[in-house]
Amino acid sequence: MEVVVLKEGKPGFLGLGGEEATVRVLRRQSEEERQAAVILAKEVLERLLSLMKVSASIEEKEPPEEGRALIFLEITGDDLGILIGRRGQTLSSLQYLLYLMVGHQLKAHVPVTIDVAGYRERRQEALKNLAWRIAESVMATGQPVPLEPMPASERRIIHLALQDYPGVITQSIGEGEDRKVTILKQG
């Protein structure tokens, strides 16, 4: 068990004015539970790919440190560009549905990240470089620069890449598919 204190309580005085503390109790997943989730996630993903008539193999890997995933599955094979899709949209859809399916079956929140032949890693490097390049030009010109719309996981990479960059801030603006990060000069 892991206990997270959301709000500290107060003892009060003579039984008056006391406040209850609010805590969240998380059940930490054991390694056996994680392994069971990995097996299920792999099976479900294999079936999804075969129903999509994509031949590929799936391998479990160590989740990247920067992400929040508990399970990381890598898809390899020939002709997988179709699985990534425009701006990684197909890959995101596949990952989201897999997450819902596994979560529903296990009645638990199991974050699963899937990648196709190192796409996410390459994309992450490209996004970091983009963020730093744009931040430099924002500092030079003082003009805010909106980036193209991105899914939440990619916006997060931009925010994290610039959180310690002096003089610029990042903001996400827009709804749903159109949500994008804008980089602007602080103050």
Place this chain on the structure above:
Amino acid sequence: MKELIEFIVKAIVNNPDEVVVTEEQSEGGVLLKLQVNQEDMGRVIGKQGRVVQAMRTLLRVIAAKAGTRVELVVM
């Protein structure tokens, strides 16, 4: 295409026995009609249609390979 949608939807609803997917050939391509228990409507559509949209994205992969178009509607 029908099998893909059945597989996904049955795994995310509370009433998998009531999932019905029908596949029709229409002039523009393939039309898939999805029916679920009323209680499960929110689960298959998702917030701002995110779930049904993700299913449509996957369908496009199959449709592109088959050189056709596909439409998915929730009844």
